[in-house]
Amino acid sequence: MALVSVRHLTRIFDVSKPWLNRVIERKPRALLTAVSDVSFEIEERSVYALVGESGSGKSTIGKMLVGLLGPSEGSVEIRGTDLARETDAVKVDAVRADIQMIFQDPFASLNPRWRVRDIIVEPVAARGGDTKGLAERLLEQVGLSARDAGKFPHEFSGGQRQRICIARALASEPKLIVCDEPTSALDVSVQAQVLNLMSDLKDEFGLTYLFISHDLTVVQHMADRIGVLYLGRLVEEAAPDDLFDDPKHPYTQMLLAAAPKLDGFGREVTPPTGEIPDPINPPPGCAYNPRCPLAQSICREKRPELRDLRGARVACHMVE
Amino acid sequence: MTTPILSIRDLTVDIPTRHGTLRPVDGVSYDIAAGEILGVVGESGAGKSMAGNAVIGLLSPPAHISAGEIHLNGARIDHLRGDRMRRLRGKQIGMVFQDPLTSLNPLLRIGDQLSETMLVHLDISQSEARKRAIAALDEVGIPGASGRVDSYPHEFSGGMRQRVVIALALCAEPSLIIADEPTTALDVSVQAQIIALLKRLCRERGTAVMLITHDMGVIAEAADRVAVMYAGRLAELGPVRDVLSAPLHPYTDGLMGSTPLASRQKAGNGKDRGKARLHQIPGAMPRLDALPTGCAFHPRCPRAQDACTVDPGPRIEDGQGRAACFFPIDRAKVA
Numbered sequence: 001m002a003l004v005s006v007r008h009l010t011r012i013f014d015v016s017k018p019w020l021n022r023v024i025e026r027k028p029r030a031l032l033t034a035v036s037d038v039s040f041e042i043e044e045r046s047v048y049a050l051v052g053e054s055g056s057g058k059s060t061i062g063k064m065l066v067g068l069l070g071p072s073e074g075s076v077e078i079r080g081t082d083l084a085r086e087t088d089a090v091k092v093d094a095v096r097a098d099i100q101m102i103f104q105d106p107f108a109s110l111n112p113r114w115r116v117r118d119i120i121v122e123p124v125a126a127r128g129g130d131t132k133g134l135a136e137r138l139l140e141q142v143g144l145s146a147r148d149a150g151k152f153p154h155e156f157s158g159g160q161r162q163r164i165c166i167a168r169a170l171a172s173e174p175k176l177i178v179c180d181e182p183t184s185a186l187d188v189s190v191q192a193q194v195l196n197l198m199s200d201l202k203d204e205f206g207l208t209y210l211f212i213s214h215d216l217t218v219v220q221h222m223a224d225r226i227g228v229l230y231l232g233r234l235v236e237e238a239a240p241d242d243l244f245d246d247p248k249h250p251y252t253q254m255l256l257a258a259a260p261k262l263d264g265f266g267r268e269v270t271p272p273t274g275e276i277p278d279p280i281n282p283p284p285g286c287a288y289n290p291r292c293p294l295a296q297s298i299c300r301e302k303r304p305e306l307r308d309l310r311g312a313r314v315a316c317h318m319v320e
Numbered sequence: 321m322t323t324p325i326l327s328i329r330d331l332t333v334d335i336p337t338r339h340g341t342l343r344p345v346d347g348v349s350y351d352i353a354a355g356e357i358l359g360v361v362g363e364s365g366a367g368k369s370m371a372g373n374a375v376i377g378l379l380s381p382p383a384h385i386s387a388g389e390i391h392l393n394g395a396r397i398d399h400l401r402g403d404r405m406r407r408l409r410g411k412q413i414g415m416v417f418q419d420p421l422t423s424l425n426p427l428l429r430i431g432d433q434l435s436e437t438m439l440v441h442l443d444i445s446q447s448e449a450r451k452r453a454i455a456a457l458d459e460v461g462i463p464g465a466s467g468r469v470d471s472y473p474h475e476f477s478g479g480m481r482q483r484v485v486i487a488l489a490l491c492a493e494p495s496l497i498i499a500d501e502p503t504t505a506l507d508v509s510v511q512a513q514i515i516a517l518l519k520r521l522c523r524e525r526g527t528a529v530m531l532i533t534h535d536m537g538v539i540a541e542a543a544d545r546v547a548v549m550y551a552g553r554l555a556e557l558g559p560v561r562d563v564l565s566a567p568l569h570p571y572t573d574g575l576m577g578s579t580p581l582a583s584r585q586k587a588g589n590g591k592d593r594g595k596a597r598l599h600q601i602p603g604a605m606p607r608l609d610a611l612p613t614g615c616a617f618h619p620r621c622p623r624a625q626d627a628c629t630v631d632p633g634p635r636i637e638d639g640q641g642r643a644a645c646f647f648p649i650d651r652a653k654v655a
Contacts, residue, residue, distance in 0.1 A: 189575060191578065193576035262576075
């Protein structure tokens with residue numbers, strides 16, 4: 001059974017103006033659909049990556065997975081438990097302890113007034129667990145020194161802080177770690193160190209990652225399965241080799257063509273046209289149809305379902 | 321050989337502090353010719369933005385140019401102050417920053433911002449400036465330019481705003497554009513649009529471009545030549561194809577190996593993928609107040625020998641040469 005199964009997940013944010021302004025200006029409610037009917041499963045001990053541009057809903061899905069946001073519709077089940085609906089507190093607590101998160105900005109996600117030791121053992125201490133020597137052991141596991149436990153976050157560089165975040169995420173011995181752009185704020189050489197560390201820890205502790213990133217090269221390196229999001233919808237899901245060698249959805253093709261290539265010297269790309277449409281007012285049918293070279297009338301009328309195609313799942317009417 | 325648009329010789333920037341003088345840029349020399357895009361890469365703190373700011377005279381005190389010369393179109397500009405520098409800025413050097421929202425005035429219509437720049441630098445009338453503002457917006461690919469010229473910056477998306485900033489940098493027809501991380505805040509598809517735009521404008525107008533970025537992929541696609549900076553010094557300089565596919569300096573080599581795609585290609589494909597590890601450069605870039613003696617890279621360098629710990633190694637002089645290293649990677653042997 002899959003560790004995580006996400007079914008028909010939808011999240012709608014109310015971004016309307018205050019009630020009085022709406023009445024005076026006669027404006028209707030504005031509802032922003034950040035995530036729309038997304039379904040996927042994450043196998044145990046695998047890395048599932050979500051890629052997409054800004055506003056594609058990848059971080060919102062991550063937050064719903066850890067329970068920081070509730071779904072508007074649909075469900076997230078972790079080991080068969082739906083955190084949003086489960087009423088048995090013991091069960092909820094057990095599942096929650098299995099999930100941790102690593103955030104993008106290691107400067108914002110560490111409390112500047114706490115010592116590293118207290119930061120790292122917090123997930124365990126909050127549940128009343130034994131924290132003796134835990135911080136020191138974890139620090140050495142993530143490549144820092146046990147002596148660093150007494151220091152404050154400002155004494156560390158960005159890469160070292162991200163290691164502290166990883167140590168904190170490991171403290172409660174989780175099964176699933178949601179990593180939201182864990183290396184986007186880091187330099188390439190530091191990014192390489194952190195990515196290698198994350199791979200090593202995954203093997204050592206049998207972890208499962210949900211890896212959220214906008215960087216296709218990082219995703220290609222880390223993931224076992226990649227989901228491509230566009231305007232809150234899953235448009236394609238495939239293994240990395242399939243996705244990069246044979247992208248099927250026109251959006252994925254556009255994304256891969258637009259990404260700068262290291263060997264693309266003087267490459268003349270025909271840049272993609274248009275931009276992501278307004279999520280408050282998405283186009284009818286397939287969300288990609290205004291920019292799609294293959295679009296036909298059906299694409300403007302009916303939203304495509306995900307269907308199996310050569311080992312991948314694709315949401316497109318036209319592609320064969 | 322024609323005179324380069326921009327020529328930097330031995331540029332050194334110092335920041336005096338209570339705890340001694342920091343040197344974020346140390347003896348950097350390079351040229352940019354007309355119609356050429358020079359990519360400047362390096363990690364954060366390598367001094368790449370500081371060098372760009374020095375050229376345009378935007379160093380914030382106490383940082384100052386302590387040695388070296390900067391020539392623009394053959395005229396020396398590093399000692400210009402106040403008014404004379406201001407006249408140069410915008411007229412001869414255009415600047416594109418990372419965050420388009422902070423480089424535009426949120427209270428002014430974009431048309432007014434464009435005409436203001438032109439009225440200051442060019443001898444033209446109000447109506448002519450407006451006409452040119454619309455033409456400039458049209459040229460950077462803003463659809464319906466005549467209708468959008470009276471919009472405010474917040475009415476544009478991130479990519480469109482960056483186009484406006486580029487139009488702003490170009491409107492006085494400068495001979496040099498300094499683009500400091502122009503696509504870092506943008507999505508890939510928009511990034512591709514902006515890069516294509518920069519390349520087209522550079523080619524059509526013969527503008528020289530200094531493209532400062534940390535993204536090797538962007539450099540590979542956009543730049544003609546590339547300068548790799550490390551801890552304030554120029555580590556390697558050369559045609560982009562040579563530097564990226566056959567680096568001579570151990571730092572460039574390590575940097576290329578750290579990029580996920582490059583190491584993946586080396587590791588082959590298929591079943592080995594899970595085992596592929598990224599090449600790691602051990603340690604981190606030294607802080608400016610704790611630079612090692614000799615070559616700043618030697619504590620992390622796999623090729624370092626005794627000489628590297630005392631002598632900073634050969635400099636890239638006169639914008640010529642390749643790697644500032646005693647023991648560059650011998651490509652003939654590797655191949």
